[in-house]
Amino acid sequence: MLNFDKQKYIQVVNGAVQLRGQIEKAVDEVTERGFNNLFFIGSGGAIASMYAYEYLISSISTLPVYAEIAAEFSLMNHKQLSKHSLVILSSLSGTTQETVEAAKYCKKIGAVTIGLSGEAGTPLAELVDYPLINYAENDFAADSVNIQLLYLTSRLLYKQNEFPDYEAFAEQMERIPSILLKVKESTEKKAEQFASKYKDETYHMVVGSGSSFGRAYSYAMCVLEEMQWIRTKSIHAAEFFHGTLEVVDEDTSIILLKGEDETRPLTDRVQKFAEKYTRKLTVFDTADYELEGISGPFRKFISALVIASALQRVSVHLEDKRKHSLDTRKYYRVVEY
Numbered sequence: 001m002l003n004f005d006k007q008k009y010i011q012v013v014n015g016a017v018q019l020r021g022q023i024e025k026a027v028d029e030v031t032e033r034g035f036n037n038l039f040f041i042g043s044g045g046a047i048a049s050m051y052a053y054e055y056l057i058s059s060i061s062t063l064p065v066y067a068e069i070a071a072e073f074s075l076m077n078h079k080q081l082s083k084h085s086l087v088i089l090s091s092l093s094g095t096t097q098e099t100v101e102a103a104k105y106c107k108k109i110g111a112v113t114i115g116l117s118g119e120a121g122t123p124l125a126e127l128v129d130y131p132l133i134n135y136a137e138n139d140f141a142a143d144s145v146n147i148q149l150l151y152l153t154s155r156l157l158y159k160q161n162e163f164p165d166y167e168a169f170a171e172q173m174e175r176i177p178s179i180l181l182k183v184k185e186s187t188e189k190k191a192e193q194f195a196s197k198y199k200d201e202t203y204h205m206v207v208g209s210g211s212s213f214g215r216a217y218s219y220a221m222c223v224l225e226e227m228q229w230i231r232t233k234s235i236h237a238a239e240f241f242h243g244t245l246e247v248v249d250e251d252t253s254i255i256l257l258k259g260e261d262e263t264r265p266l267t268d269r270v271q272k273f274a275e276k277y278t279r280k281l282t283v284f285d286t287a288d289y290e291l292e293g294i295s296g297p298f299r300k301f302i303s304a305l306v307i308a309s310a311l312q313r314v315s316v317h318l319e320d321k322r323k324h325s326l327d328t329r330k331y332y333r334v335v336e337y
Helices: 006-017 020-034 045-061 070-076 097-109 123-127 138-159 167-174 176-198 210-225 264-275 295-324
Strands: 036-040 065-069 083-091 112-117 132-135 203-208 231-236 252-260 281-284
Touching: 006 138, 020 083, 020 132, 020 138, 020 231, 036 045, 036 070, 036 097, 036 252, 045 065, 045 070, 045 083, 045 138, 045 210, 045 295, 065 070, 070 083, 070 097, 083 097, 083 138, 097 112, 097 264, 112 123, 112 138, 132 264, 138 167, 138 295, 176 281, 176 295, 203 264, 210 231, 210 252, 210 264, 210 295, 252 264, 264 281
Parallel strands: 036 065, 036 083, 083 112, 112 132, 203 231, 203 252, 252 281
Antiparallel strands: none
16 A cells, blocks of 8 residues: 555554453443533544544433534633533644643543543643543554544443443454455545545535534545645535535545444435436445444444444645645644634
């Protein structure tokens, strides 16, 4: 595979899987103490990844759950946040200013905090009650974070007596490094073809729903816009037909992300429309991957992870075909704002 360090990848993904015991201990202790609601807090790609797990919990559990953008969360005086809240925060660098400030705010309120970071000793890791550390860089961060959030989400549901199959799911997740490697290998040809065809495209629509919408939001914002400087709009499949469809023509690039949760009919509907009105539809569908070792009922849980892992290959090929490094920025962490 192009520009792919297999050893590094396996190390990052295995590192996330090996956090299972630490995650279980943290969730069990928090559950024993008791909490009334759950918050996911992050900025940019971090909160985007969390939207999938807000969706999963809302579709399974009666536990009140909120996913909030860190900067707004710290200002809005959220009335559901209290010392009886559990807050999960994420920042790969552990230094994202808005997320660190949100962690300080939660600490002041007295809420219990769990923090996902790529490095120990960072401000976020030092602030939270339960730091989860797994080193990763931007290339494999989505896989690492999604695995940790999967363990956190599924264990929380289990302790709420709403996911009795947790042990079976967690056991199957032990195989996820090899499964994701096959996902990447299976996507390689399609990723190269996409990059070759669309390397000069100036505008994309990225569409998803349910557990795949967060990845649509993230890929549009963090990769196509931030890393490749391509104008892009992320759209929820349910809202596609409330305005966005009017600017579709035969030359509109639509990237459709399809998962396997209850909202799949929404992306089916977009696909049916796009196949009729544009020549530039690309579909990434988790149902196209075998995912050997993952039981049918659990595929819903890992849809966001599978899509994120596949799209990483698209990013690498776009970087290559466009001769535009994924690490180059004009403004982000370059200038004051």
